[in-house]
Amino acid sequence: MGSSGLLTLGLVLSVAHCTEILGPGEESIEITQNIMAVLGEVVYLGCRFLGAKTINGTHYQSVSCSAIGGRPTPQISWLVNGLPASEHPFTMSVNNTTLSNGTSSLSSILRFPTHLQDEDSVTCEVQHPTLPNPKLTTVRVETYEYEGHNVTCSFDHPKFAHSESRTLPSFYLSGVRLLDSELGINNKDFQDTETLELQEGQNEIIVGLEVIGNVPRYNVTCKKDDGPLPEGLELDGSSLRVQGPVEHQHAGLYECVFSYLHLKAILQINITVQPHVIQPVPPTIRVDLQTKDGHRVIECSAADAVPAANVSWHLPEGVSGVSWSNFTSHNGSHSVRGVFLLPACSPWELTAECVINHPAFEEPENRSITLPLCARPNITINSSTELKGGMLFTKVDCSVDSVASAAAITWHVGNTDNSINSSLSEPEVQADGLVSARSSVRFLSSLYAGQNLTCVVEHPSLEASEIRTIHIPVHKAPLLSVSVARQRDSHLWLAVCDCKGEGFGTNLAWVLPENVKGQTSLHSEYEGRALKARLTYQFPLDRHEGQDLTCEYRSERGNIEKKTVRIPRYHITAVRVLNHTTPLQSRYGGGPIIHRLTLQENHHNQKILLQVVGNMSDYDLNCKRSDGSFVHMERHAMVFQSQVTEKDAGLYICCASFYHHMVTVKIQVEVMSEDKQFAMVAIGCISSASAILIIFIVTLWVCCTRNSRKQYKKPESLSALTALMQEPGSPEVKKPMVTEKDSKEHAQMVSYSIVIDVKSTV
Structure with missing residues (x-):
């Protein structure tokens, strides 16, 4: 029987172990078969639920841990039951982010399937050089439960007369109710909201809360009026404990939440505190006015009153401000201090009224204080111009001296609401307490030339904005x-x-x-x-x-x-030779004309004068020989400075040019000596005299012939002269003999022409 008792104890422990780890699900249960054990020793007979279905039939949980803003990068590791989490079944992902200030933020996520995790908590361990010891943070996680179904474990053993079995019940959480024996409250009827009345001044009050259900454990959280529990009241297990005397601040609507995994029950408790009936003591009232940080602070206090007085404010219509109050108690008396914050400056005279209500007063007590209006600000505007980089810039300054706080300054152009950017200097506090605000704008003068620039000033002492305008002049066009x-x-x-x-x-x-x-x-x-x-x-x-x-x-x-x-249009039409020349036409026709002239041999400084025809006042004129050598030029003339010889004869080309315009002329120069010139003159004279003599003889002979023809009328006399006039040719083409009848007519048709070619020199 002793051995059977030990085995039964092991069975009970195994069932209890299964009861703690199993929960609801729809999958099968894994049972460890054929466990070998030594008689008299404790052994667990295991059964395990395989998992609720999320990803491919497996429910997973993820736990995140972050270490933000460390340098160097911190290290994060995970502990399960005090030991490092193994690679199986746990997976860890790490994300490291480097911030702009050089620090790093590290986050790690631990993920595991619920049915493979036996512990109900995991621990995040953060290590960093700034920490003397690793920082540990523990979070509870879900363990596998099999809820909503009966789970039965069966065990066989040779010592058993028949199989043993144990059944895991289904868990439920129906609700919560109040249970407080000290207060004489025992509400057995379950309801969502409970009412509890306490007396002001009671001590050591414990409000017990009873859970209706069969869950093995649960978590409890309580709050008051959607906020934390008041001072002097704390949650002790499943009870609310009031430390010290009950006060008015303990009254309110409390809500306590009981949870076990996804099971949850909520109880609301409306606690009221009945006050003591005491003799009222009127407060001492005081009103004070101060100026701080650009504001006027009105303080109204009602001190040493029983019970505490109520302080409120009454202000003129349209005036608003920030107010707050604080409450203190000492030796059973209470003091209330109300503070109202108004702008330090106002364009109107204001009266603020503090209203105090207290049971000792038949009517509310009023205390008023008058706030005088503020002095108007002094506004000045001026402008200046400056040249920079060839551009004219205008700078306009607007300054405002006022009582605190500093004035707000903006700028507008023209008659529109278009504002321009400005530079605002830090306000300066003067010795007399005034505050100077200054704003400047700088712009290219041509941008706003001819327009008005307006400085707009806003200040609490002004009922409406004030403006100052300056005109930007128009500068003459360049x-x-x-x-x-x-x-x-x-x-x-x-x-x-x-x-x-x-x-x-x-x-x-x-x-x-x-x-x-x-x-x-x-x-x-x-x-x-x-x-x-x-x-x-x-x-x-x-x-x-x-x-x-x-x-x-x-x-x-x-x-x-x-x-x-x-840009003018120029042209050169020709280069003329002003000396007497004889034109020579190309034998092929259509070519340029060559001007022929003669120079005297052995003469000095002979010139060939040229003239350029065109519309330009200046040009380049040069001449060169056929061999490419240049000729000395004096303005518009070729000058042969030395004695002219036969070497100077030849073809000369003169070119007149003006940029891309160009015209040339060709001159054939011949050199004539004095002997040749004399011979030519003589030959010319002889030729001329001979020609004159021949003409005289022919004329005389013609006249004589006519006279003879009239007298003798001999036709034979003309035959010899007619024969002289006939051109040589064949007998067939010779003219026939002239008869006497035709002689008169033929004589009238005959004429004579003599051509004399005489060369001349310059």
Whole structure:
């Protein structure tokens, strides 16, 4: 029997163990079969519920632990029953976040299936160099329960005459009720709300609470009027205990919640406190006014009263403020202090009234205090201008001297509500107690030129906002001028745009055709308050010849000023030779004409004068020989300074050029000596005399012939002359003999022409 008793004890313990760990569920129960044990020793016969269904039929729990704002990074570990949590069945995930201040926040989540966790609590362990010992935090977790069903464990053993079984009951929590023998209260009827009346001044009051149900344990939480329990009242197990005498503050609606896992029961207790009947003692009333931190503090106190007085405030319509009160007790008397906070300044005279109610007064006592109106602020506004980076800026300051608190300053432009950004200085407290507030705006003068800038001041001493306005003047538009000129030391032309004025930027630009790029440069300097800017543009003449170039100035407000200059169009039509020349036409036709002239041999400083036909006032003119050597030029003339020889004869090419315009002329120079010239003159004279003589003879002969024809009328006399006039040719083409009949007609049709070619010199 002794051995059977020990085995029975082990069975009872195993059933009790199962009772603590099992709960409701719908899955099967795992039973450990064939347990081997030594007779006389304690052994647990195990049965375990496999789990309520959440993820793939398994219920999981997660516990989070965080360590925020540490440096270096803290370390988090988990303990279960005082030992580190094993990898199975526990899983841990860690998230480390580095904050902007260099510290780190670490969070760890412990996750496990409920049916594999035997302990009802887990512990988070945080280690960090700043902690002398690891920080431990324990949280309760759910253990597996099998509720709502009867769970029976059966055991077989050779010593048993038949199988033993134990059944785990279903748990329920029906409700809670009051049970307090000391107060003579024993309410056996269950209800959601209980009423309890206490007497002020009672000591050591214990209110017992009884749970209706069969749960093995439960948690209890109580609160009063949705807040914490009052001072002097605490929860002791499942009872409410009042330490010290019962006071009025203990009255209220209490709510106590009893819970076991998901089972919950709530009991509401309405506790009332009946006051002692005592002789009232009137309070001592005092009213005080102070100014602190820009506010007026009105204090109304009702001290040393029995019972405590009630203090309230009465203010004029439209006036509001912040109020609070505090309560103190000493030797059975009570003092109440009411405080009302108003702005330190007001545009009206205000009267605040403190109202005190107390049983010792037949009528409420009133205490009033008058708040005088504040002095109006002194507002000044001024402006100044400055040049910076070629731009004119305007700065406007608005300052307000007032009683505390500091005035609020804003800015508006024109007649609209458009506000502009400003810089506000820290308020300064002057020796006389006044506060100075200053605000400034700085802007490009052209942005608000011609508009009004308004400083708007708001202050408690003002019934409405006050404004101060300043006009921003309009500055004259800058003077714009343009010109274009040749550059002496460059093949490029230069267009110049000058701009002068106050308060304008250097945003000048040449308006050029599309895809045209040129070399531009900007130079600016100050002349007093005025800014002078020059924008230049270099370009080849052929790019813009005959076109207009426009310089454009664009203001910050979008206004555009333009000036245009015309680039002339030039031309060179010809280079003329002013000396007497004989033109020579190319034998092939259509080619250029060559001008032929003669120079005297052995003469000095002979010149060939040239004239350039065109519309330019300046050009380049040079001449060179056919071998490429240049000829000495004096302005518009080729000058042969040394004696002219046969070597100077030949073809000369003269070129007149103006940038890309160019015209040439060819001159064939011949050199004539004095002997050749004399011979030519002589030959010319002889030739001329011979020609004159021949003409005279022919004329005389013709006249004689006519006279003879009239007298003798011999046709034969004409035959010899006619034969002389016939051109040589074949007999077939010879003219027939002239008859006497035709001689008169034929004589009238014959004429004579003599050509004399005489060369001349310069």
